Amino acid sequence: MIQAVQARRWQQVAACILAVYLALPQPSPAVTKMKLRGYITARVDDRTLAILDDKLELTVASRIAGQDASGEHAMTMADLGPGMLIEAEGQWIDRHKFFAEKINVDLRDAEKQVQGAAYLQEEPGEASKISGGEAAALKADGYWLDLTAQTRREWDGAKVASASATGSAMGARDRALAGYQVKYSGARRSDGRIAAERVELGGPAPADAYKMPHDVQVAVGKDPQTGIDVIEFRHGNKVQGRMKLFPVRSVQEYVTTLGDSLLPQGNRGTSKALEFRFFVVEDSSINAASLPDGTLIINTALLGAIQNEAQLAFVLSHEIAHVLQVHYWREVHETRGQRVGLVIAGLAAGAFIGDLGTFLAGMGIASVVNGHQRELENQADRLGLQNVIEHGYDPREAPKFCRMIIERYGDRSTSKVWSNHDSSLLRGSFLTVQLMRQYPESQFEQTKRDSSAFRAMREAMGPVKIE
Ligand SMILES: [Zn+2]
Secondary structure (H helix, E strand, O other), X not given: OOOOOOOOOXXXXXXXXXXXXXXXXXXXXXXXXXXXXXXXOEEEEOOEEEEOOEEEEOOOOOEXXXXXXXXXXXXXXHHOOOOOEEEEEEEEEEOOEEEEEEEEEEOOOOOOEEEEEEEOOOOOOOHHHHHOOOXXXXXXXXXXXXXXXXXXXXXOHHHHHHHOHHHHOOOOOOOOOOOEEEEEEEEEOOOOOEEEEEEEEEEEOOHHHXXXXXXXXXXXXXXXXXXXXXXXXXXOOEEEEEEEEOOOHHHHHHHHHHHHXXXXXXXXXXXXXXXXXXXXXXXXXXXXEEOOOOEEEEEHHHHHHOOOHHHHHHHHHHHHHHHHOXXXXXXXXXXXXXXXXXXXXXXXXXXXXXOHHXXXXXXXXXXXXXXXXXXXXXXXHHHXXXXXXXXXXXXXXXXHHHHHHHHHHHOOOOOOOOOOOHHHHHHHHHHHXXXXXXXXXXXXXXXXXXXXXXHHHHHHHOOOOOO
């Protein structure tokens, strides 16, 4: 779907869970060196590591090095364990079996010490305790932060609000903090919660952060030639591109109902220039995308490939988090991203979009389809996992979805799009590790996986074309 996006940044290669067009590199007759990147999910034995279903075999000759801010450090096999982010160089010796000549460990991805910044997706339940210096719990960035009397805090909602134009429009009493930014640091405890050392309340993202670039509007319309329902990308009064809406109303309604049910409470009643809308479009590639304005586009092939409602709930929650965390805007502002002019090459005005990734690349927002940089994808995954858990779904279905994709495309001799198979392995292993370290005591046996509404939706879809 996105093969035409040539000069893709590395961050975009470490792509979204949904940009899943990867193939396992095949053990080919001409032995080529490969790289494998992901989080160690298990130590099988003294010489074997696992990243999901892939086993990495090491010998005494395998070189292991750790990288941190101070440089490279020699490590041994004994130093390696679940949760570490590694890049292995070597060869496939069998399906799911990789011989690792060299392993680089990313030590900056420390497992105990965490810090970050995130917009609150919900009203904090204990805001007055937080501002009053008391012990309190705060849900932020997909974590539970525990504040004690020792936690350093800068938490004055009124002050932050008066400093930001959006906030000052609100009443001083009962100030809504959903949408406000929290910066935090702390240490992960063995129960997965974070002992907060510092929390700092900041302002909300500007309204511009939820706008499509170049003031492009996304609207429902009809194709003038065929009369079928479409979504249109409008620039001024020009239609830059159309996508065919899947014509079965009950399918659209199911996805909208599920999506709405997953929206965090804090999304309602805020002053954000944002409206979530869910559209199922006819597209044979397994993908979904969230646009900055809250438009979620779900391909028919994704609905056809996904195995149950828990998996779909995770996918939608992940995309919702991209929007609420203004990831597109953050990439532009924090990384001076390559926002480009409105160049929608090779598309006659009003034509159907053949490839959403290419189309959006012309608008400078390829990352909403191709995946954001890893930190942002991880944040969307953390928030997505927390959201599905709170809605009673089995979060283990999230990494299962990645494994299914790896299996599905693993038999291809060539990957249509990717030259490596980073994405699904990286995402799936991150989700697995995240569940292990953040929810170590949770039992998910009694949680929801499927629903009759999901089955009915699949029934209504009929056969689905999947590439
Ligand atoms: Zn993503």
